[in-house]
Amino acid sequence: KVSIFVSDDFSGLTDVVNQFFPYSDHRLCWTHMKRNLRRKFSKREYSLLNKHLTFVKESLTKDEALGHWENFLKELSNLNPSLSKQYEKKSENYLAFIDYQQEIRKHIYTSxxxxxxxxxxxxxxxxxxxxxxxxxxxxxxxxxxxxxxxxxxxxxxxxxxxxxxxxxxxxxxxxxxxxxxxx
Structure with missing residues (x-):
């Protein structure tokens, strides 16, 4: 039994994980998400987005993390609405780590x-x-x-x-x- 998979956002991989491991979480790699954002936005824009993501990652509760994620999506929507919608669709996968203890999260956020x-x-x-x-x-x-x-x-x-x-x-x-x- 696997509690959580951590992977890059390869097309179709989430469907495969869900098909073969329906009770497992599938976490998309936080590091790759941030790297992609850094490439797409100016230094100032990325810094603002990264601040929200840091708050998400360091949140003590699930509700707190969800609130910071919503703030991230709003800020991203102001900069790139279509990209914000893509991340919103994959929210469950990017946030799969928030049900785990704070001490463990730093070990399951990246591939x-x-x-x-x-x-x-x-x-x-x-x-x-x-x-x-x-x-x-x-x-x-x-x-x-x-x-x-x-x-x-x-x-x-x-x-x-x-x-x-x-x-x-x-x-x-x-x-x-x-x-x-x-x-």
Whole structure:
């Protein structure tokens, strides 16, 4: 069971996640959203939008976060109404993190972990002369990347998840109706 997916805003991906994992949250990457906004607007305009997004991310309650998100959408609508409508349609995905504890949010707002795996694969590809000679070679290199990441997490687990384990189990219980999760 997966509580939350964090991904880029690839066309059709939300539908796939909803189809195969209907009880899971699908969070769109906050970092990519901000990067896209930075490219589309002047420094002053982006600074104003980013201020609202920072308030959303740092909100202590769901209601507070929703209020700041509405302020962001209003400000964005003044600058680019069509883009504001696009973000409004995806509000649920951008705000999927607000049901999680404050300490955990900073770990689930971006898809950087996946991107680091991709970057590692890209480095391996370049070391092999610019391509993987076979599917088996790709699978082995992907296994190495994921094993290294798993080893890192096992050596130094994210303290926020351990500290909020009870709350995380409650979220899973509500989502999936399970009574007990194994450690």
């Amino acid at each position: 950087n972990v996946v991107e680091s795996v991709n970057a590692g694969l890209e480095m391996m590809r370049l070391e092999l002369g610019g391509y993987f000679p076979s599917m088996r070679t790709l699978e082995i290199n992907l296994f190495i990347q994921l094993s290294n990441l798993n080893d890192k997490w096992m050596r130094k687990p994210v303290a926020a998840f351990r500290a909020n384990l009870y709350e995380m189990r409650q979220i899973l219980n509500v989502k999936f109706g399970l009574e007990k999760f194994l450690d």
